[in-house]
Amino acid sequence: FMVVSLLFGVITMDFSWDGNMYHQEIIAWLMNGWNPFSIAEITPNHTLWTNHYAKALETVSATICTTFNNIEIGKAVNYVLLFSSGLLAYYCVDNRFHNLKLWKRLAIALVITCNPVVISQVFTFYIDFAKYIYLLWTLFLIYKISTTERSTQESLLLVGIIILAIGTKFNI
Helix, strand or coil, X not given: CHHHHHHHHHHCCCCCHHHHHHHHHHHHHHHCCCCCCCCCCCCCCCHHHHHHCCCHHHHHHHHHHHHHCXXXXXXXXXXXXXXXXXHHHHHHHHHHCCCCCHHHHHHHHHHXXXXXXXXXXXXXXXXXXXXXXXXXXXXXXXXXXXXXXXXXXXXXXXXXXXXXXXHHCCCX
């Protein structure tokens, strides 16, 4: 799946305004060695957003982009988020509605995972769709905790989701 995600990242172009104006700009600056903790301010085209927005997904994308020397390949992060949400959705649907036929369980998981915002933003560097993904992960985790005995693993996953959410966009 990772190879498919990387290939999808390369072959899909980001035509979104936000993606091209400052999300890719953040990724390009990070690829070129910018460390926002040691160099607080830079003067790119959209300084406010570039300097002051959280950069979790852009940092991961920049790492992938640097590895493969292609900025569009950074969208592979989006496909991994989408795929993992689909797997979690299927896990919950299968667990709860195991009597349904396979195609119905898959269809329900697909509908849960792919709302219009996710579909329109997954092929871009927009990050707003990630809020929905994190919400799904949290709901799936609550479902898992409510149907099984709670463990340290679930608590650590919840902490990880919160950290990723804050690092992606502070207003989450």
